Amino acid sequence: MDSLLLLCARRIVAQRPLPALPADFYPVLFQAAFLDGRALVLQDLVATWPFPVLNFQQLLGHLDCAGMIPTLTVSKPSCGRMQELVEPRHQSSGCWLHVLDMTAVMDDPEWRSEWTSTKALARACVEVSRHQQKFQRRGSKRHSGCSGATTGEATPRPPGMDVHADLVIDRIAYGFLCEALQPGAVGLLRLKCREFQAVNISALEIVTLLESLDPSCLRRVELPVYLGLADLLMILPHLSRFPELRSLKVRYSKLDLEHLTPESAIRLRCVARQLGMLSGLRELNLNSTRLSGNLHQILCDLQAPLESLDLGNCCLVPDDLTFLSQSIHAPALKRLDLWDFNISQDLLEPFRLLLEEASASLLHLDLTHGRMDDSHLAALLPTLLCCSRLRFLGLYGTSLSMAMIKNLLQKTLKLPDLHLVAYPIPEDCYKWDQTKFDRNIFFKFVDWELLSAAEEDISQLLANSGRTDLVWTFRTFDHGALDFFSL
Template sequence: MASTAFWLAVCSVAAMNSLVFLCSQKVVADFDSLQDALGFLPKELYPVLFKAAFMDKRTLSLQLLVNTWPFPVLSFQKLLRKCQHCERALIREKPNKYCIQMVISGVVTYLIKLLENRRGSKSKGPQQRLQILDMTGLQDEGQGPESMSLWSRTVTLAKACLDISKQQGKWTRRTSKRRKSPYSKPPGPPALPPVSVDVWVDLFVNSTSYGVLKDALQINSYNALRLRCRDFRAEELSIASTVGLLEFLDPVGVRQVDLRFNNLGLSGLRVVLPHLTKFTNLASLKLPYSNVDVRRLTVGMEGSLQYFANQLSRLRCLKELNLGSSRLSGKLRLLLGDLQSPLESLELAFCYLLPNDLAYLSQSLHTPALKKLDLSGNNLSDCLLQPFQGLLMEAAPTLLHLDIMECRMMDTHLNVLLPAICRCSRLRYLGVFGNPISAKGLKNLLHKTVGLLDLKLVIYPYPVDCYGDDLPWPPTSSNLLNGNVDEEKFFRVSNELQQMLLSANRADVTWTTNLCRHNSLDFFSL
């Protein structure tokens, strides 16, 4: 019986992976054999060997493959995706830190070897092959003992750039000493390196890593290993530090800037925003938790708010905007009214919106183009309910992602919105966590939305009738988050919801209360 199970498992793996991939796994498992065989293997096998080595954590083999990479580009997104030889999409999994470190180490040793071969020699030496390392698109979900966060990748790459720069500096000093004479000209700016590799990467920096990243970016123009930023995220930085890093980023390559927990305020945003207008391809701007409150505007703050709006209008390619946790009551028309093209993703969580904000939005150029809308934390149970219903009807043809968590909605409010929600025929994600909805209300929501065939994920709240008798009414979001849930009651409700999905042949839909396991998609993932 055990033998049968073993061969079934073998056959299952073989069905997922081609014979070429299975052979590649064997090859990369033996480093010495791989080293002997590489000179005879066709270069077309490198991509499948790389994926096999990455998947099986064959770090020495990875470094060897990078050192001898025969193509100008090494792209993680292309090499680790689902392919004809292996159905597993490693790009969607947490990246192994040892594999990432070894790839970076492989590029560093590759560059050092090329530079050494060309140092002081009239011959050009071996021809440079690898020119671009594309590390964008790797996951940054949580932190495990063997995973590598975006912050750690940023620091590791910055240190690698500084290491290469030190090597170049040593060689330059040695060369200048040999050539020194009384008639030597004073040293000019650093010369461009004879060889170089551009690393396309998403960067995440905070006050701890600011220094090392700034040092690496400062030498970008003349270093052999150069950072090219695609998505830039900064947390807990001063205004001066934020601006200082933005100044070093490539104006063309940046597509997203995410500045959060930086306590910028309107005065800080007034300083930072002009530095964003140089990014000609900036499609996503995230400014959550920026400490903006327009409810008590002074004369000076009015001018800063208008300036902020003017700077936003200069971002010609902007498609995603996140202003979450800013108090924007009554100011949406001012902030969004001058944008030249429609937004496709708009996040306004906990923004204390007023009915006229949603009324403007439902009539604006943005709503017919919206794919993602996040209004979590706004009170949709009162005067915002009807304006939101109208907004939802206007956005229904294009909407893919809807977040209305912690909006104080009860069964009656949800019933009002259900016709509009059911018109969102392309909806993939619905978040209603943290709302005081009963088990009956959740069953009704499931029954009404089961016909939305693209809907794959629903984040729902613990039903109010599963809490203890001490739950205040109406409960606040804090009451729901901190209240005691009767696990046995909830288990029964959860099972009933799963049975309803199975009965409707919708086992492909995930209904869950778990916020941590299902990260919200950004504009580029829609």
């Protein structure tokens, strides 16, 4: 139910132009205009914002901000109106908008075919810069006397505005970003990237953009899939200029390290050395990279311990886990992702030792689709219960019985911080169809009646425990995973 203040704000934003209002009303007016889809009112509010910082995420909280950036930058305002956002206002108090923080505002899929948030922001920066140049040229002419000499003082240049954003750069957005970030481009809107996600652009194009970015606030880089060692060697040297870089994602890369040639072995060592130059790196995502025995080669030059490591579907062997458990990283790990981890292939004891080393710090453990059955979990359970700070446990897609799931639930109630467990559909809830098979592997289907009963049993156990803060679910898409920066 809306508060009385929000109800009043919704009445106010229903009229345009807005009446003169105290500065303290602006945040709730912004929320009301967003909730009611009043794009023009949102633009009015941003153009007259009375505070130095406007942070969308703080204002809107959990609300879906998708489509916000195109709303403010594509559909009117004009270039002149965008310039109003960054020219000095309230000069008597010396206060005007300095930072427009659009981080954590995701692209709306309905916009992506034509207007991504990144493209809209880049286009706005370019258009405002062009408008500024035209305005300055006209101003210079007006202040020139008949002899061409300047009469009067030059108009003081407005300070402009920093626009903080998480950029998703695809083929559509790349050209606009290049123009917005080109060397020597000085406009009223200064685009600063917090998270850089490259999609379907080449390594050379990534380097072009990285060289143009302001180095002060970039904290995460996510590279496109299917990059090779040569591509990484082209990109990694350019990441050392970003002192705040904490997270690097190199997922689904073409690093077939199971079959190293002498040339690829040399390149791998060079990649490791470049990673070692990233002194602030705390999260590394190597998901679906075929490491298989070469994890030490990649991590050996890192000078500081990683706090988050994604090794899902990486074809790990015992030596990889042994190295990791004996490294500086294990005691510091807060997040460990081992999706599609084949624990049955002599990996049980090395993994148990790794879990033991990480138990004091581990907050997030994801073993989704790991090849784990009741006997494996029974062997791991004593060590798992030592992970006293654990918040998330992902076991979806493993082969556990209902009895083992209930046992796990009852045992893990002692973990005070555990908030979310993604458990598998119990093996007892499958039925086998022997009339349909492929290469002698029988298909199994969920018996929804049995699953509903199992779900009810788990809910009852939770209710009886009094742990109302604890969520157990097999619907993994209902709950987002913890991001490294939220740990």
